[in-house]
Amino acid sequence: MIPPTLIPCADGVRVAVHDLGGPADTNADILLFSHATGLHGRTWDPVAAQLTDRYRCFAIDHRGHGVSETPDDAGLAWSHMGDDTVAVLDSGLIAPHRVIHGVGHSMGGAALVLAAIRRPLRLRSLWLYEPVIVPPGVLPASGEPNAMAAAAERRRATFDSADAAAANYASKPPLDELHPAALQSYVMGGFAPQPDGTVRLRCLPATEATVFRGAGDSGAWNAFSALAMPVAVVAGRPELVGPRAFVPAMLQSRPATTFIERPDLGHFGPLEDPISMARDLAAWVVANR
Secondary structure, three states: OOOOEEEEOHHHOEEEEEEEEOOOOOOOOEEEEEOOOOOOHHHHHHHHOOOOOOOEEEEEEOOOOOOOEOOOOOOOOHHHHHHHHHHHHHOOOOOOOOOEEEEEEOHHHHHHHHHHOOOOOOOOEEEEEOOOOOOOOOOOOOOOOOHHHHHHHOOOOEEOOHHHHHHHHHOOOOHHHOOHHHHHHHHHHHEEEOOOOOEEEOOOHHHHHHHHHOHHHOOHHHHHHHOOOOEEEEEOOOOOOOHHHHHHHHHHHOOOOEEEEOOOOOOOHHHHOHHHHHHHHHHHHHHOO
16 A cells, blocks of 8 residues: 655645555546545545556545644634645646546535636546535534534544444444445544554544534535536435535536436445446546546
8 A cells, every 4th residue: 555645735734645546657537536524535445446447546635534634723624625635736746737537525525626616727527426515504604503513523433443443333324334345444544543452533523523514614605606627416315414405506506517316325325336436437537538
């Protein structure tokens, strides 16, 4: 496994970028993966594994997640997730001539949109699975009660071992729907070994809660409607709550968006069926090279 590259960003943050593999050919397109709140870049491993025969794949650990280095006083607003993505695009890690397709899930989709509006020439297209992009006022503001944040604060942070953590998640919703390889990737990258032999979440419950509270103030709504590049919004089965419910408004705000529906999947679709998600993504990239 190639060690991640740490990219200096604002607030003293160093964002980790994982090289998930792919052709050494400098003409191969790049897939830049961006994860959901509480997850990390390596959760894209099972999807990328289906694509590295054709594309060079990189994945970001957003600030506060994975192995990115995040000082205690660093801001966790979603605008900063966009800033960090811009820093990666500007870093030189990916050569300026390379064709980049952004691939985002939930919060990671919003982060890519915030970066794409600022660096439109760096991203050829966006493929976004249930991105959290909503009109102002739909979600609680950062200082208001937030059910998702409250649930995150109650998460268990420490387990006796990585195996114990995986067994716990595999036994109950929502992570019981994950493909075994995706669950393994999440646990192995999402927990840090402790001196006493236990493992602890890298994205701590308080951090995850703070990020959830920023969803309503992200600024991604206006950015999304202004994008000029090809954009696909992929959605799982219809639900009354959750990011799937925001999709109709997104499509209305930007009629040029390609809508792809996967009613067999839930909000964790890329981690539930990485093989079919990779197939759908490859078809999108071929059509938008």
